[in-house]
Amino acid sequence: ERPAFRVTAQRSGDHAYQSPDIAAALGTGLVCRFGWPVKLKGFNLEVMAHLQGDELTLGITLSPEGLYRRERVAWGRTALKGSIAYAMVRLARPRPGELLVDPMCGVGTIPIEAALAWPGLRCWGGDLSWSAVSRAALNARHVNAPVHLFRWNVRRLPLPEGSVDALVCDMPFGRRVGSHELNRRIYPPALREMARVLRVDGRAVLLTLEKRLMEQILRGDPRWRLDAVHLVNVGGLEARLYLLRRLPPRDEEVSS
Ligand SMILES: C[S@@+](CC[C@H](N)C(=O)[O-])C[C@H]1O[C@@H](n2cnc3c(N)ncnc32)[C@H](O)[C@@H]1O
Structure with a gap:
């Protein structure tokens, strides 16, 4: 069965385009290649694209909640994930x-x-x-x-x-x-x-x-x-x- 999917993109560094442009380009490629339907809410698969400078990392989301969340009771302004x-x-x-x-x-x-x-x-x-x-x-x-x-x-x-x-x-x-x-x-x-x-x-x-x-x-x-x-x-x-x-x-x- 073909999964309904969406692409989420993040970017840092100097580029002539924005994160939604990356998501759109990648989404179009996946539709053309696999014929998966796009679904922005209630999707089965989320493809993550992370562009830093000229390095692109691709992955898929493994958990509905961000894995960076931890049990912490006291925060600081510069607390790390x-x-x-x-x-x-x-x-x-x-x-x-x-x-x-x-x-x-x-x-x-x-x-x-x-x-x-x-x-x-x-x-x-x-x-x-x-x-x-x-x-x-x-x-x-x-x-x-x-x-x-x-x-x-x-x-x-x-x-x-x-x-x-x-x-x-x-x-x-x-x-x-x-x-x-x-x-x-x-x-x-x-x-x-x-x-x-x-x-x-x-x-x-x-x-x-x-x-x-x-x-x-x-x-x-x-x-x-x-x-x-x-x-x-x-x-x-x-x-x-x-x-x-x-x-x-x-x-x-x-x-x-
Ligand atoms: C980027 S923050 C670290 C944040 C930490 N990873 C966290 O999750 O909360 C840098 C820390 O360096 C500490 N710091 C600054 N100057 C220091 C010094 N001379 N000796 C020890 N710690 C110092 C600050 O108080 C601050 O908590």
């Missing part, structure tokens, strides 16, 4: 017994997601803001997630050198909260401190809008190896996910 947090943790390839840290955890989305989906992983999070840490604690308690939370400054983490296996962090974008100027002061010491606490060969998965700043810092720091960059649509903003690895110290780092 649980589904993005899950994907970030997964990219860090955590193993049981390892220590995963989000040094700027806001309301705790990343460590909570990690603790629930990777039993046996030690999940810690911290934030400069007391209010964020207390909201993270409420969220963790609500879903019984075994996370340890701290109030700390990412510039001076109270963690020994090389003690962390994986860092996963949604860094300040400088849009809804903060600014690019503030990020220019936070990012360099934050990345230096992350490199200090991460063990050699440890992984860091960092989400940011600050492409230039991030790449400038990475270029000048021999402790990081950039493995991959992925584009991620975060509330319509074209953010980047940096997959990094901590390289062994060079001679000057050992002696300093």
Whole structure:
């Protein structure tokens, strides 16, 4: 039987057309190819098209409710979707017994997601803001997630050198909260401190809008190896996910 379908399209980046144009073009193609009837409401199949820059991802909806919805009782203005947090943790390839840290955890989305989906992983999070840490604690308690939370400054983490296996962090974008100027002061010491606490060969998965700043810092720091960059649509903003690895110290780092 031919399914009644609709196409939903999202787009970020510079294009000479809008999302409905993508949906219309794709829908027309599917009708011509398969002869499926279009039905905007009460459809059997929803085809999702996601265009970021020049990269198009196609999929089909698997659940009527958005899978990003999570049980959370306390929100923050920059709270991340649980589904993005899950994907970030997964990219860090955590193993049981390892220590995963989000040094700027806001309301705790990343460590909570990690603790629930990777039993046996030690999940810690911290934030400069007391209010964020207390909201993270409420969220963790609500879903019984075994996370340890701290109030700390990412510039001076109270963690020994090389003690962390994986860092996963949604860094300040400088849009809804903060600014690019503030990020220019936070990012360099934050990345230096992350490199200090991460063990050699440890992984860091960092989400940011600050492409230039991030790449400038990475270029000048021999402790990081950039493995991959992925584009991620975060509330319509074209953010980047940096997959990094901590390289062994060079001679000057050992002696300093
Ligand atoms: C993009 S938000 C993280 C949101 C988080 N993923 C969530 O789901 O709520 C960035 C966080 O960095 C925190 N932050 C900013 N400067 C910091 C610093 N110096 N040390 C630690 N955390 C800091 C902010 O308080 C904010 O919660």
